[in-house]
Amino acid sequence: MAMQIIVADDDAAIRTVVSQALMRAGFEVRVTSNIATMWRWISAGDGDLVITDVLMPDGNAFDTLPKIKNSRPDLPVVVMSAQNTFMTAIKASEKGAYDYIPKPFDLTELVSIVRRALSEPKQGARVAAPDDMQEAMPLVGRSPAMQDIYRALARMMQTDLTVTITGESGTGKELVARALHDYGRRRKGPFVAINMAAIPRDLIESELFGHEKGAFTGAQARTSGRFEQAEGGTLFLDEIGDMPMEAQTRLLRVLQQGEYTIVGGRTPIATDVRIVAATNKDLRQLIARGLFREDLFYRLNVVPLRLPPLRERIEDLPDLARHFFVVAESEGLPRKTLSQGALDVMRRYGWPGNVRELENLIRRLAALYPQDEISGEIVEHELINDPIKSPGIEVDGNKPIDLSGSVERYLAEYFSSFGEDLPPPGLHGRILREVEYPLIAAALAATRGNQVKAADLLGVNRNTLRKKIRDLDISVVRSIR
Numbered sequence: 001m002a003m004q005i006i007v008a009d010d011d012a013a014i015r016t017v018v019s020q021a022l023m024r025a026g027f028e029v030r031v032t033s034n035i036a037t038m039w040r041w042i043s044a045g046d047g048d049l050v051i052t053d054v055l056m057p058d059g060n061a062f063d064t065l066p067k068i069k070n071s072r073p074d075l076p077v078v079v080m081s082a083q084n085t086f087m088t089a090i091k092a093s094e095k096g097a098y099d100y101i102p103k104p105f106d107l108t109e110l111v112s113i114v115r116r117a118l119s120e121p122k123q124g125a126r127v128a129a130p131d132d133m134q135e136a137m138p139l140v141g142r143s144p145a146m147q148d149i150y151r152a153l154a155r156m157m158q159t160d161l162t163v164t165i166t167g168e169s170g171t172g173k174e175l176v177a178r179a180l181h182d183y184g185r186r187r188k189g190p191f192v193a194i195n196m197a198a199i200p201r202d203l204i205e206s207e208l209f210g211h212e213k214g215a216f217t218g219a220q221a222r223t224s225g226r227f228e229q230a231e232g233g234t235l236f237l238d239e240i241g242d243m244p245m246e247a248q249t250r251l252l253r254v255l256q257q258g259e260y261t262i263v264g265g266r267t268p269i270a271t272d273v274r275i276v277a278a279t280n281k282d283l284r285q286l287i288a289r290g291l292f293r294e295d296l297f298y299r300l301n302v303v304p305l306r307l308p309p310l311r312e313r314i315e316d317l318p319d320l321a322r323h324f325f326v327v328a329e330s331e332g333l334p335r336k337t338l339s340q341g342a343l344d345v346m347r348r349y350g351w352p353g354n355v356r357e358l359e360n361l362i363r364r365l366a367a368l369y370p371q372d373e374i375s376g377e378i379v380e381h382e383l384i385n386d387p388i389k390s391p392g393i394e395v396d397g398n399k400p401i402d403l404s405g406s407v408e409r410y411l412a413e414y415f416s417s418f419g420e421d422l423p424p425p426g427l428h429g430r431i432l433r434e435v436e437y438p439l440i441a442a443a444l445a446a447t448r449g450n451q452v453k454a455a456d457l458l459g460v461n462r463n464t465l466r467k468k469i470r471d472l473d474i475s476v477v478r479s480i481r
């Protein structure tokens with residue numbers, strides 16, 4: 001006997017195309033335009049699988065999902081929605097949906113999801129997570145590329161699988177790692193992040209695994225490592241490509257055996273930590289050059305997740321820009337919008353610094369311009385003057401650059417742009433940041449990203465430099481030479 005699929009959607013066109021595709025694939029189909037009828041059929045024991053829209057005239061399918069899971073735990077429910085956000089994908093998964101498909105969708109894909117759901121062994125009800133999720137949106141963007149990420153994340157939330165996130169700098173790798181933790185089953189445990197590129201190489205092992213008293217010169221007491229701090233939670237290993245070989249060997253052992261020894265210690269310590277790694281380097285290339293262990297790569301790359309650069313999902317730009325303006329507003333900056341011209345300029349731009357660069361630009365626009373609507377010219381001006389992208393300063397004629405004079409002129413213009421009003425508070429910090437950012441970026445560029453040399457050049461302590469790089473959100477690109 002043919003399997004029966006219940007299709008619920010208030011859009012008649014969708015009901016028609018979906019049921020035709022399913023019937024062609026050999027299924028029996030029943031359609032309805034509302035939740036009440038869908039629930040009546042389900043509670044009567046009808047249907048082998050349900051495909052449902054989220055918003056319907058008589059309610060929200062997410063509210064009915066727990067009821068369905070309760071009365072028929074084995075019945076797979078596929079949720080389709082036009083509200084293609086991170087939260088929809090996560091909610092579908094949390095409420096026990098078998099899968100979530102963003103609209104518009106490909107019918108062939110829908111049919112193959114249905115086939116897969118019906119052929120998989122029944123797992124019974126998944127434990128629905130407590131409904132304490134905030135509706136705050138951690139990830140913004142509705143492009144097809146981000147939809148793929150959301151669906152992958154929704155599936156991985158329910159597992160402890162090791163995930164490696166690749167993507168250019170500023171694409172949101174750390175944010176994704178946090179979302180995996182915050183909405184996953186370890187959300188009650190700690191999230192500990194460690195950036196391999198920001199810690200002196202010879203200290204990485206002891207940072208990660210801790211050390212015994214006297215393990216090396218300067219080790220005055222037993223110290224816990226990040227693994228211990230992340231127990232029961234998630235450890236985010238950022239810039240994993242920068243991990244020294246010895247630390248890689250220890251990490252491999254953790255992944256293979258679930259235990260490690262602290263530096264200078266003997267007794268293995270069992271650990272329960274989910275690993276999420278990230279890199280903006282090509283690990284396969286590092287393997288080829290003998291800088292990364294191949295066996296570790298395979299252990300880490302259980303679930304690879306590639307975050308596309310912003311230029312490959314430029315349709316997300318308006319949503320992202322709006323989001324960052326709202327964030328700026330919540331920090332006390334005035335509300336702003338972008339003109340069509342501004343959006344056009346931004347769409348044409350390449351965004352080498354990805355979402356982080358956009359975020360910084362929006363913050364500058366919100367802080368520095370009095371206009372409510374930002375024009376294309378302003379954006380163009382800001383992008384040309386981006387300290388990171390224009391190392392050479394345009395000097396007219398042979399006039400020497402007078403920094404104080406320039407700042408003075410800038411401030412005069414800035415104040416006058418507010419007319420009778422004062423600029424938003426926090427001016428001191430903002431101006432120093434504006435000066436400090438290009439200064440540090442220039443030092444890093446001149447030393448090809450070598451932080452030791454850059455610290456020397458600037459005459460600051462290495463740790464101070466590291467802190468500033470972090471605080472100012474400067475992306476350090478190290479060139480190999």
Ligand SMILES: Nc1ncnc2c1ncn2[C@@H]1O[C@H](COP(=O)(O)OP(=O)(O)OP(=O)(O)O)[C@@H](O)[C@H]1O
Pocket residue numbers: 138139140141167168169170171172173174175176238278280323355356359475
């Ligand atoms: N999809 C997104 N929605 C909202 N904010 C985002 C998104 N992606 C990135 N961001 C923001 O952009 C900034 C950079 O993101 P993040 O630090 O996660 O990038 P990254 O890939 O880890 O960068 P790096 O490789 O340089 O460490 C952060 O402030 C983050 O909140």
